[in-house]
Amino acid sequence: MIVDTPLARLDTDHRNALVERYFPEASHQVIVLSTDTEVDEALLVRLAPNISHTYRLDYDPAKRATVVRNGYFAGEEDEGSDALQQA
Numbered sequence: 001m002i003v004d005t006p007l008a009r010l011d012t013d014h015r016n017a018l019v020e021r022y023f024p025e026a027s028h029q030v031i032v033l034s035t036d037t038e039v040d041e042a043l044l045v046r047l048a049p050n051i052s053h054t055y056r057l058d059y060d061p062a063k064r065a066t067v068v069r070n071g072y073f074a075g076e077e078d079e080g081s082d083a084l085q086q087a
Contacts, residue, residue: 002031007038019043024050036073044072 007015023030036056039047044054054072059065 001026001029002033004033005035005038006032007034007043019046023047028052039072041073 006018010018023032044051054070056069056071056074058067058069058074060067
């Protein structure tokens with residue numbers, strides 16, 4: 001299942017329910033697309049036991065292309081390490 005920005009418009013109670021009940025049970029089969037404002041550092045720590053990988057999409061306007069990087073926040077990945085490369 002792919003879930004796009006699941007926490008963006010939820011109140012605190014519903015957000016906590018997803019984080020504490022849904023994601024731990026379904027984590028092995030869910031891809032969550034989120035923004036860095038939707039999942040902050042504190043929430044990422046809470047989710048971490050149920051996350052196998054994190055990637056960040058960085059758009060480069062000069063190249064007019066998106067680069068996929070390891071890590072959720074800027075600065076987490078090894079410098080220059082692209083997570084996916086075009087064939």
